[in-house]
Amino acid sequence: MNEYITYIDEKGVTPLLLDKLITETKLDRNKRFNNYERYKIEDAAVPILTRKPVDYAQGNAYVQRVDDKVNNTLNNAFDADIVDTKVGYMFGNPISYVVDKQAQSLTKLSEAIELFNLRNSVDDLDSESGKKTAICGYSARLLYIDTDGNERAMVIDPWETIILSPTDVSEPKYALRYFKSAELDAQGDKVEIEQLAFYDATTEKLYTRTDKDSPFILKDERKHLFDYCPLFGIPNNEELQGDADKVYKLIDAYDRTFSDASNEIEQWRLAYLVLKGMGMDEEDAQKVSRTGIFELMGEDDEISYLTKEVNDQMIENHLDRLEENIMRLAKSVNFSDESFAGNVSGVAMKFKLMALENKCKTMERKFTTALRYQFKVLCSAWAKKGICSKDDYFKLWFEYKRNIPIDLLSEAQASQALQGQVSERTRLSKMTIVDDVDYEIEEMQKDAMLFGNGIEPLDENENDPKEVDEI
Numbered sequence: 001m002n003e004y005i006t007y008i009d010e011k012g013v014t015p016l017l018l019d020k021l022i023t024e025t026k027l028d029r030n031k032r033f034n035n036y037e038r039y040k041i042e043d044a045a046v047p048i049l050t051r052k053p054v055d056y057a058q059g060n061a062y063v064q065r066v067d068d069k070v071n072n073t074l075n076n077a078f079d080a081d082i083v084d085t086k087v088g089y090m091f092g093n094p095i096s097y098v099v100d101k102q103a104q105s106l107t108k109l110s111e112a113i114e115l116f117n118l119r120n121s122v123d124d125l126d127s128e129s130g131k132k133t134a135i136c137g138y139s140a141r142l143l144y145i146d147t148d149g150n151e152r153a154m155v156i157d158p159w160e161t162i163i164l165s166p167t168d169v170s171e172p173k174y175a176l177r178y179f180k181s182a183e184l185d186a187q188g189d190k191v192e193i194e195q196l197a198f199y200d201a202t203t204e205k206l207y208t209r210t211d212k213d214s215p216f217i218l219k220d221e222r223k224h225l226f227d228y229c230p231l232f233g234i235p236n237n238e239e240l241q242g243d244a245d246k247v248y249k250l251i252d253a254y255d256r257t258f259s260d261a262s263n264e265i266e267q268w269r270l271a272y273l274v275l276k277g278m279g280m281d282e283e284d285a286q287k288v289s290r291t292g293i294f295e296l297m298g299e300d301d302e303i304s305y306l307t308k309e310v311n312d313q314m315i316e317n318h319l320d321r322l323e324e325n326i327m328r329l330a331k332s333v334n335f336s337d338e339s340f341a342g343n344v345s346g347v348a349m350k351f352k353l354m355a356l357e358n359k360c361k362t363m364e365r366k367f368t369t370a371l372r373y374q375f376k377v378l379c380s381a382w383a384k385k386g387i388c389s390k391d392d393y394f395k396l397w398f399e400y401k402r403n404i405p406i407d408l409l410s411e412a413q414a415s416q417a418l419q420g421q422v423s424e425r426t427r428l429s430k431m432t433i434v435d436d437v438d439y440e441i442e443e444m445q446k447d448a449m450l451f452g453n454g455i456e457p458l459d460e461n462e463n464d465p466k467e468v469d470e471i
Contacts, residue, residue: 005164005173013174013198015215018207022178022196025162032136033159035242039080039135048073048255072262078251078323079244082332083134086243089353090360091130092403094123095371096435099396106395109379109388113396116378120153126367128155129234133363137240138169141370142177143230143377151378161231169233169240170370175199177231199224199231227380227390234370237362247326254322261315276302331355349404357402368398406432 004021037045044050053071097117099110116122125141132139132155140156140163156177164174176198182190196207196216204224207216224230236242244251277300280288288294294303327334333356350357375393383390411431418427424444425437434440 001164002166005166008164008174008200013205015207015217018176018196018198018216021162021176029159029162032242033157035079035135035137035244036132036157036159038248039077039083041075041077041080046075046255047252048075048259051256051259070263070266072259072266074255074259074262076251076254076258078254078326078330079248081334082243082247082327082330083131085332085335086134086356086360086363087127087131089356089403090363090400091127093401095126096399096401097122097396098399098436103395106388106392108386109382109392109395112382112387113375116151116153119150122153125153125155130363130367132158133234133236133367134243137237137242137245138233138235140175140177140231140233141374143226143374145225145381151381153374156231158233161233163231163233168369169235170366170373172229172232173200175229175231197231199229201226201228204230225381225384226377228373228377230377232370232373232377235366237366243330243332243359247330250322250326250329254319254326257315257318257322261310261312261319264310274304276300276304328355331359349407353404360402364400371398372396401432401435408433 001024004017007017034045041049051071051073097113099106099113129139129141136158138158140158140161142154142156144152144154146152157179160177160179162176162178163169163172165172176196178194178196181193181195183193185191191210194209194212194216198205198207202223204222205218206220208219209216277298278296296303323334326332333353372393375396379388379393380390382388411433415427415431418430424441428434428437428440
C-alpha cells in the first residue's frame with residue numbers, strides 16, 4: 001500500500017482516499033474480526049455451531065427416517081487454547097523494562113517509565129496486546145495525552161485500524177482508526193455513525209458520516225503532541241498471521257467428527273425395534289407403550305434393536321491424529337497431557353516446549369520492535385518536558401521470562417557449578433528467580449558486609465561466648 005503513502009505525501013489525505021482505504025482493506029479487517037469472534041465462541045463465527053441437520057430422503061409412507069432428528073454441534077475450541085497457552089507462557093510473567101540505573105542522566109527517564117507503566121497498567125496492556133496479536137496476526141496500540149497532561153496508552157482492535165508503513169506495521173508513517181458508534185437524534189432514536197481518526201507525525205484528524213454512501217466530513221483537527229505517528233501495530237510475525245490460521249480447517253474437521261460420533265451414540269435410543277418370529281398390530285403397540293412388557297410365545301421369538309456397527313477405534317484414532325496435527329502445526333502444547341508429568345526434568349521440559357518457544361521468540365522480537373517504537377514516540381514528548389533526550393529510547397531494554405514451573409534445584413546446582421567460571425552478572429542472569437541482576441548484586445554486597453565474616457559455622461562451638469563477643 002505504498003502508493004497511498006506517496007499520494008498522501010504529495011497531496012494530503014482526502015475523504016475520497018479514506019473511502020478507498022476502507023474498501024480495499026475490508027476483507028482483511030473482516031478476517032481479523034472473525035478470528036476474534038471465533039475466539040469468543042460466537043455462534044455465527046464457528047462453523048459447527050451453525051450446522052443444520054442433514055435433510056435425508058424420508059423413504060415412503062411406511063418407513064420414516066429418525067436419524068436426522070439428532071444434530072449435535074459440539075465445539076472444541078483448540079484455537080482459543082492455542083492462544084491462551086501462548087499468552088500465559090509468554091506474558092504470565094510481566095515484561096521487565098530495564099534502564100541503566102547507574103547513569104545519572106537516565107534517572108528521570110527511569111522514573112517516567114515507571115510512572116507510565118503504573119498509570120497504564122502495562123502488565124495487563126501487554127497481555128491484552130499479546131492476546132489479540134496471537135488471534136488476529138497483529139494488534140494495535142494508541143498513545144495519547146490525557147486531560148491531566150499525562151501520556152497514556154490503549155489497545156485498539158486490529159480490525160478497526162489501517163496502518164500505512166513503508167516497512168512494518170510497528171513503524172507507521174500514517175495510520176487510521178475506523179469504527180462505528182451510535183448517537184441519539186432529536187426524537188431519541190438511535191442513529192449509527194461511522195467515525196474515522198487519521199494520524200500522521202503531528203496531527204490527529206477526526207472524520208464522521210451518517211450515510212455510508214456520502215463522503216466523510218472533517219469534524220476536528222488537533223495536534224497530538226508527539227513527533228511521530230502515535231497509532232502503531234504489534235505484529236505476530238512477518239506475514240501477520242494468527243496462531244490458529246493454519247489449523248482452522250483441522251479444528252472444523254475435529255468438530256464434525258466429534259459431533260457425528262456424539263450423534264451416533266445419541267441415536268441408539270432412536271433405533272428400530274425388530275420383532276423376530278412375531279408380529280404386532282396397533283393394539284399390541286399401544287399396550288407395549290403403556291406397560292413396557294412383551295409376551296414371547298414361540299421358541300424362536302426374539303426382540304432386538306436394529307443398530308449400526310460403529311468402529312469406535314477408528315473414530316478415536318482419527319480424533320487423536322487430528323489433535324496431534326492441530327497442536328503440531330500450530331506449534332502449541334497440551335499441558336494436561338501425560339507427557340507433562342511432575343517428574344519431567346528441566347531439559348526434557350524444554351525439548352517438549354521447543355516448538356512453542358520458537359514461535360514465542362518470533363513474536364518476542366516483533367513485540368520488542370513495537371515497544372521500542374512506543375518509547376521513541378514517548379521520548380519525543382518527554383524531551384519537551386526536559387525528562388530525557390529524544391534518542392534515550394535506545395537505552396531501554398526489555399526482558400521476557402517464560403511462565404513455566406521452575407526446577408530450582410537444577411538451576412541452583414548449575415549456578416553453583418558456574419561460580420568462578422563466568423562473571424557473577426552472567427551467572428545470576430541465568431537464575432529464574434532473579435528478576436533484576438543489578439539489584440541482586442547490590443543485595444549480595446550488603447549481605448557480605450553485614451554477615452559475610454560475622455556468622456560462624458553452625459557447629460559445636462556456636463554457643464562459645466568468645467565467638468559471640470567477636471561478633
